[in-house]
Amino acid sequence: MDGTLVDTEPYWMATEVELVEEHGGTWTTEDAKHLVGHSLMYSGEYIRERLETSLTAEEVVERLLDGVVERVQHSVPWCPGARELLLALKADGVPCALVTMSYERFVAPILEHLPPETFRVIVTGDQVDQGKPHPEPYLTAAAALGVAPEECIAIEDSGTGATSAAAAGCQVLVVPNHVEVPPGERRTFVDSLVGVTPAVLKTLPDRDLAAGDLP
Structure with a gap:
């Protein structure tokens, strides 16, 4: 988040x-x-x-x-392209989970600005024993969605989050924001979520993309 x-x-x-x-x-x-x-x-x-x-x-x-x-x-300061991607995923019927180390009382006022059931699963920091960079948050989310982590794409902005997602087995789309994120296994980098669509996300598990290679 x-x-x-x-x-x-x-x-x-x-x-x-x-x-x-x-x-x-x-x-x-x-x-x-x-x-x-x-x-x-x-x-x-x-x-x-x-x-x-x-x-x-x-x-x-x-x-x-x-x-x-x-x-x-x-004020809710949406990141460029983020809300548009969420709405497109919901329209396409793609099940989504929110995996955040923030607590539920911070998450709630933000979710009020999204359609109901935008996230089928919400995993917050006060619901897990070990937070990011441990894989538990993403393993918990994948299990709640009823899918294998390898079938999931995580979108992250930090090295801590990317490490958590990759360790769980997810493909990771990294959108660096306030901190640098080093390259690593299962990581694809983009400058922002503007122009990232469900069709673009479907390409991630199939090949190791470098920055700028996304369609």
Whole structure:
């Protein structure tokens, strides 16, 4: 979701800065980028370790969610081509799962802007034991869809997410956003989702495409 469907990473980063500075700390761009794609509990622990605070990691997570949910309720910043691709997949009857390390209370206000059942399955960070880059989130989603991971295409914007999806056995379409994503097995790169259609996605499992090779 974050950085792939909606460009909410700036929302997270702004909230992180507010929280850290409130406790007298300093938050860098490198800190913010380090957290992209990781589970919220990982982020909570990371921030807590950098603060002299009595807040627990769980309380840090809730504070982050408060700030980001408030921002999303004012505006949903869709990534270019993302909403169009989702609607096209729904029209073609392609079953989709949302696999995000964000929690359900952040996901809900965004899904309100999509037709019902756009995602047949939703896997959030508070539903799995091990978050990305572990394969559990994508294995969970594929099982809930009733298909093998090898039959799935994951769309990701971070190295953490791409590693999770590839480790589960999915083909991965990588759309880098705020962080660089290194090349790797099962990864195809595009600059954005503009022009990516269900027909384009069907080509991914058949050949190892390089950036710019998509039809």
